[in-house]
Amino acid sequence: MINLAYAEADITPENGEDLCGFTLRSKGSHGIHDRLKVKWLALSDAADKTFLLGSADIISVSRNTFNALQAGITSSADIPIAGVGFATSHTHSGPVTVTLRNCGKLNRSYMDRMKQQIQQAATSAAGEKGDPVKLLVGHSTSDEGINRRQGESGPIDRTVTVISFVDQKTRKSKATLVNFACHPVVLGHISNHVSADYPGYLQQYVEEHTGAPCIFINGACGDVNPRHGDHSADPNDARKIGHSVGASAINALQNAVEVPVDQIQWYTRTVQLPVYQPKSEAELEDRLDMIHKCFGLDRNLFADRVQRDKRLLADGRYPETVALQLSFMALGSALGILFVPGELFASLGLKFKELFASRQVIISAFSNGSVGYLPDRKAYADGGYEPHFANFFYDFPQFDPSLEDALLDGVAALAKTVNHAEAMKSA
Numbered sequence: 001m002i003n004l005a006y007a008e009a010d011i012t013p014e015n016g017e018d019l020c021g022f023t024l025r026s027k028g029s030h031g032i033h034d035r036l037k038v039k040w041l042a043l044s045d046a047a048d049k050t051f052l053l054g055s056a057d058i059i060s061v062s063r064n065t066f067n068a069l070q071a072g073i074t075s076s077a078d079i080p081i082a083g084v085g086f087a088t089s090h091t092h093s094g095p096v097t098v099t100l101r102n103c104g105k106l107n108r109s110y111m112d113r114m115k116q117q118i119q120q121a122a123t124s125a126a127g128e129k130g131d132p133v134k135l136l137v138g139h140s141t142s143d144e145g146i147n148r149r150q151g152e153s154g155p156i157d158r159t160v161t162v163i164s165f166v167d168q169k170t171r172k173s174k175a176t177l178v179n180f181a182c183h184p185v186v187l188g189h190i191s192n193h194v195s196a197d198y199p200g201y202l203q204q205y206v207e208e209h210t211g212a213p214c215i216f217i218n219g220a221c222g223d224v225n226p227r228h229g230d231h232s233a234d235p236n237d238a239r240k241i242g243h244s245v246g247a248s249a250i251n252a253l254q255n256a257v258e259v260p261v262d263q264i265q266w267y268t269r270t271v272q273l274p275v276y277q278p279k280s281e282a283e284l285e286d287r288l289d290m291i292h293k294c295f296g297l298d299r300n301l302f303a304d305r306v307q308r309d310k311r312l313l314a315d316g317r318y319p320e321t322v323a324l325q326l327s328f329m330a331l332g333s334a335l336g337i338l339f340v341p342g343e344l345f346a347s348l349g350l351k352f353k354e355l356f357a358s359r360q361v362i363i364s365a366f367s368n369g370s371v372g373y374l375p376d377r378k379a380y381a382d383g384g385y386e387p388h389f390a391n392f393f394y395d396f397p398q399f400d401p402s403l404e405d406a407l408l409d410g411v412a413a414l415a416k417t418v419n420h421a422e423a424m425k426s427a
Contacts, residue, residue, distance in 0.1 A: 002135065002261050004165050004174055005042040005128030006213055009121040011056065011114050012036045012194060013095040018104030020059045021092025022189035023297065023393075025104065029095075033187075033195040033235040034204075036094055038118045039215045041165070041175055042125035045264045049082040051329060052122055053177075053337070055215045057196035058088050058114075060098040063341065063369035065115070070368075072119045077126045083266030084122075085329055085339045087217050087367045091184040093195040098370060101393050102301055132168040137161070137335060137360060138256030142248040144198075144241050145182035147346060148225040149384065155347040156224055157181045160248040161362055163335075164210075164256055173212035178202065178249045179362045181219030181346065186238040188231025195235060198226070201242025202249070209250050217337070219363045220349020222373055222386060259360070261332035267418055268328070271410030272321035273371065274400040281310045291389055302392050309397075319397055324371055326414055333422045335360050338411070339367040342374040343386070348407060355408070355415045372396045377404040 012035045016028040036057035044050045052073065061069070066086060074081045088097075096104040097111065140160045147154025163177040184197035196203075199216040206214040226241055278284050284306045288299040312318040327339040336359055338352060344365045353361045372394030373386040380387045380401035391398045 001046055001132050001168070002264070003044040003130035004133045005125045005130035006040065006175055007121045007125035007128070008037050008039040008213065009117040010035055011038050011058070011117050013110050017095045017107060017110060019093055019192065019194065020096040020098070020100055020104045021185070023102045023295070024189040025192065027192055029194050030192045031194070033193045034200045036194065036196055038121055039213060040122045040125040041215065042128065042130060043264060044130055046262045049264060050079055050126055051083045051264050051266065052081055052126060053085045053215070053329070054118070054122060055087040055089065055217060056118065057091055057200055058094045058097045059090055059092060060088050060366050060370045062098050063371070065098070066369040069115060069118060073122045076119065077123045079126060081126060083327070083329060085327060085337060085364065085367060087339070087364045089184055089196060089199040089216055090218055090366045091195065091197040091199065093187045093191060093193065093197050099395060101395065102297070103393065131174060133165040133174055134168055135259050135261050135331065135335070136164040136166055136256035137259045138164070138252035138254070140248045140252035142180060142245045144227055144244055145221065145224045146227040147223055149223045149379065149382070154223065155350060157219060157346055157350055160245060160252055162249050162252040162256060164253055173210045175212050176206050176210055176214045176249070177217060178206060178214060179217045179219055180245050181221040181224055181349065181363070183221050183225045185230050186226050186232055186241055187235065188233070190231070191233040193235070195238060198238045198242040198245065201239045202246045205243045205246030206249050217362060217364045218366055220344040220346050220365055222343035222345040222365070222375065223379070224346050259332060259335050261335065263332065265330040265421065266327070267330065267414060269326050269410055269414040269417070271324045271326060271406055273324050273406055274402050275319050275321055276398045276400040277318065277320070278309070278313055281313060284309050284313070291392065294389065305392060305395065322371055322396060325368070326410060327368060328414055328418055330418055330422070333359070336418070337362045337364050339364045340374070341367060341369040342371045344374045345376045345379065347376045348374065348404065351408060352411045355412050357419065370394070374403065374407065377401050
C-alpha cells in the first residue's frame with residue numbers, strides 16, 4: 001500500500017523579472033499570463049520509506065541548486081527522505097533560474113525566495129501522513145510535437161502517460177501525473193509575459209476534469225518542438241496545445257489499469273560523459289566565428305569563455321568528462337521514473353525505455369539539475385545548435401559524439417541493477 005500527501009506553492013515572479021530561454025528577448029516581463037507553481041507528491045510505502053516527487057513551472061535548475069534544495073529538504077523534513085526527484089517543465093516564459101548566457105539576468109533575491117518556497121512545500125508534503133492510494137496507469141498519444149531537426153521522419157515519443165493516484169477508501173482521484181515530451185516554447189521571445197506555457201494549461205485542464213491536483217513531467221524532448229503555434233505571443237496558442245494534450249491525458253485515464261505497488265526503491269548511477277577535446281587554441285577561436293555566423297551573436301559574448309578554455313587547454317587541465325547522475329524511482333516491479341538532468345534527445349529516450357524491458361518507464365528530463373543538451377550520435381554528424389553550440393550558453397564543455405554510448409551503457413547498467421534487485425525479491 002502507498003500513502004500519498006500533496007503540497008504546492010506559488011513561485012510566480014514579480015513584473016519586471018527577466019525571463020529565460022531566448023537570446024532575442026531584450027526586456028523584463030511585462031505581465032503575467034498564468035501563475036507558476038511548484039507541486040510535490042510525498043509517497044510513503046509499506047516499509048515506511050518516504051519519497052518526494054516534485055515538478056516546477058521553471059526552465060531548469062543547476063546541479064548545485066538541486067543539491068542545495070535536496071540537502072535543505074532532507075535536513076528540515078521531520079522524517080527521513082529516501083529519495084528526491086525534482087522535475088522542471090522547461091517553460092521558456094519563466095524567470096531565470098539557471099545560468100544561460102545572454103538569456104536574461106539571474107535575480108539572486110528571487111532565487112532565494114523561490115528555493116525557500118520549493119523547500120517549504122516539499123517538507124510540508126513530507127510532514128503529512130497522507131492517504132492510502134492505489135496507482136492506475138494509462139496511455140494515449142498526442143500529435144502536438146514534431147522533431148524540430150528532422151521533421152516528420154525524425155524520432156519522437158508521442159506517448160501521453162498518466163498515473164492516477166486514487167484514494168483507496170473514497171475511490172476519488174487524489175492526484176494525477178502526466179508525462180509528455182515536447183518543448184514548452186509555444187510562447188516565444190516576442191512574448192514578455194510570465195507563463196507556464198502549454199504545461200500550465202495542460203495541468204489546469206486535467207485538474208478541472210478530475211477535481212484533483214495535476215503534476216506535469218516533461219520527457220525526452222531535446223529535439224522536439226510544438227507542431228503548431230511555436231514562438232507565438234498569444235497565450236491562447238499555448239492554451240490550445242495544453243488543452244489538446246490534456247484531452248489526451250483524460251483519454252488515457254479512461255483506459256488506465258491498476259499497477260500493484262507496495263514498495264518503492266531508489267537507485268542511482270553516475271555516468272561520466274565524454275568531453276570533446278579541442279585540437280588547438282585556434283579551434284576554440286573558430287567556434288566564436290561560427291557562433292557569429294550561425295546566430296549573429298557578438299563574438300564578445302563568449303570571449304571570456306574561450307579564453308578560459310584556452311588556458312585550460314594550454315595547462316593540460318581541459319576536462320575529459322562531466323559527471324551526470326541518473327536516478328530511478330522503482331514503483332513496485334512494473335513501473336518506474338527515470339530522472340535525467342538534461343535536454344535529452346527523443347531517440348535516446350525511446351532507447352532508454354527499451355532497456356527496462358517489461359517495466360513501464362516514464363522519462364523525466366530536465367530533472368535534478370542540468371548539464372545542457374544530451375544529443376544522439378546522428379546530431380553530431382549533422383551538426384547544428386544542440387550538439388555544437390548550446391554548451392556555450394549552458395557554460396559546459398562540448399560533449400563528444402560518443403556521449404550516446406556512455407548514456408546507453410549507463411542506463412543499461414542501471415536497468416540491470418533495478419531488474420536484478422526485483423528478481424532477488426521475487427526469488
